[in-house]
Amino acid sequence: MNYFVRSFIDWIFRRRSAGVTLVKIGVPLFAVVLVGLTVGVTIPTSHGPFIFSWDSAGSTGALSWGVFVIASFIVLLGGLLIIRDIRQESRKKAIVIEARGLRDWQGQPLASAVPSSIPGRREQVIIDLRQGVVDGQIVSPDAAIRRLASLPDDIARRCDGLDRSDISFVLGGLAPVPFLFLLGVIVDDESRTFIMDWDRTQHAWRALADEDDGKRFVVTGLDAANAAVRRVALCVSASYDVLEADVRIVETGVPIIKLELEGRNTSSHWSETKQQQLAQQFLDTVMSLAQQGVTEISLFLAAPASLTLRLGTLYDKRNLPLLEVNQYEQGDPKRFPWAVRMPVAGLPQAELTQR
Structure with missing residues (x-):
C-alpha cells in the first residue's frame, strides 16, 4: 500500500513533457481530417431549427487542409521537443x-x-x-x-x-x-x-x-x-x-x-x-x-x-x-x-x- 501511494503521488506530480502534450493534441486533429468525421448539431429556436454541420470530407475542403497543416505543425513541433528532451536527459x-x-x-x-x-x-x-x-x-x-x-x-x-x-x-x-x-x-x-x-x-x-x-x-x-x-x-x-x-x-x-x-x-x-x-x-x-x-x-x-x-x-x-x-x-x-x-x-x- 505504501509503495502504491508513493507511486501514485509521483505519477500525479510527475514532470510533464511539452513535446508529448503537443503530440497528444496533434494526433486527434489528424484523425478528424483523415477519418472524414462529420459533425452536426441541431438547436430548436422560435424561428425554426438552427443547424450547424461540418463535414471534413465535404465542401469544407479548405478548412480540412487548414486543420491538416496545423496538426502537422503541432506534431512536428512536439516531436522536436521530445527529441530535445531525450538528448538532454541522456546527458x-x-x-x-x-x-x-x-x-x-x-x-x-x-x-x-x-x-x-x-x-x-x-x-x-x-x-x-x-x-x-x-x-x-x-x-x-x-x-x-x-x-x-x-x-x-x-x-x-x-x-x-x-x-x-x-x-x-x-x-x-x-x-x-x-x-x-x-x-x-x-x-x-x-x-x-x-x-x-x-x-x-x-x-x-x-x-x-x-x-x-x-x-x-x-x-x-x-x-x-x-x-x-x-x-x-x-x-x-x-x-x-x-x-x-x-x-x-x-x-x-x-x-x-x-x-x-x-x-x-x-x-x-x-x-x-x-x-x-x-x-x-x-x-x-x-x-x-x-x-x-x-x-x-x-x-x-x-x-x-x-x-x-x-x-x-x-x-x-x-x-x-x-x-x-x-x-x-x-x-x-x-x-x-x-x-x-x-x-x-x-x-x-x-x-x-x-x-
Whole structure:
C-alpha cells in the first residue's frame, strides 16, 4: 500500500513533457481530417431549427487542409521537443554512492530508492567497507580508508566529458561516522547533492521530506577558545549524547566546545530544511574557531548518517582547520580508539590515528 501511494503521488506530480502534450493534441486533429468525421448539431429556436454541420470530407475542403497543416505543425513541433528532451536527459547522470560498512548484510540498494524527481540515468557506486568489520566494529580501519581513497578517481572517470550542471550525486550509507564524514568531504558540495537515509523502522531508504520542527543546536564553550588555543575538541550531539568524560580520556587539557541538539533522538533528522540549518550552525562554529586562531579540531560526532554526510560535504578543504573525526567504541576502555584525519587544510590524503 505504501509503495502504491508513493507511486501514485509521483505519477500525479510527475514532470510533464511539452513535446508529448503537443503530440497528444496533434494526433486527434489528424484523425478528424483523415477519418472524414462529420459533425452536426441541431438547436430548436422560435424561428425554426438552427443547424450547424461540418463535414471534413465535404465542401469544407479548405478548412480540412487548414486543420491538416496545423496538426502537422503541432506534431512536428512536439516531436522536436521530445527529441530535445531525450538528448538532454541522456546527458544527465545521477551518481548514486552507497557506503556499506556496518554488518554483513546486503539489504535494499540505495539506487533502487532514488526518487524519480532526481533527473538522469542512475550509476550505482557501492563502497563496501566491511573488510575488517566484525558485527559493526571496525578491525582494520586503514583498509577502509584505502578503499575510500580510490573514490575520487572513480568519480572523475564517471564525470569525464560531462558538464557539471548535468551531474548530480545521491549519497547514503550505513558506516562508521569517520568514514561517512570522509565520504562527504570527498564528494564535496560543488555539484547538486541529494542525501538519503535508512529508516530503521520502515526498513527502507527515505528522502528527507519531513517538516522542520524548528529545533537547533545549542552552542556552548566558544568563549574558551582564544588566541593562545590551537587545538579544541568539538562535541556534536545530534542523536546520542557525546559525554565529556569519554572525550577527556583522549583529549586532555584542550577546550571543549559543544553543539547539542534540542530534543535530540534517533529520529529527529528527517527534515531537509532542518539539516541545512544544523549544518550551517556547525559551519559557523568551525569558522568562528578558525577566526580565533584554532588550527586543529578533534571532532566527536554522534549524528545520523545523513547529517554526518552533509557536514562532510560542507567542510571547506582549504580554508578551515585540520580536522580529525573520532570513532566511538563503547566496549573499548579508550572509548575513542582511533580517528581519521580528513584530507583538508593541505593534507593530501586521509590518515588514520590509532590510540
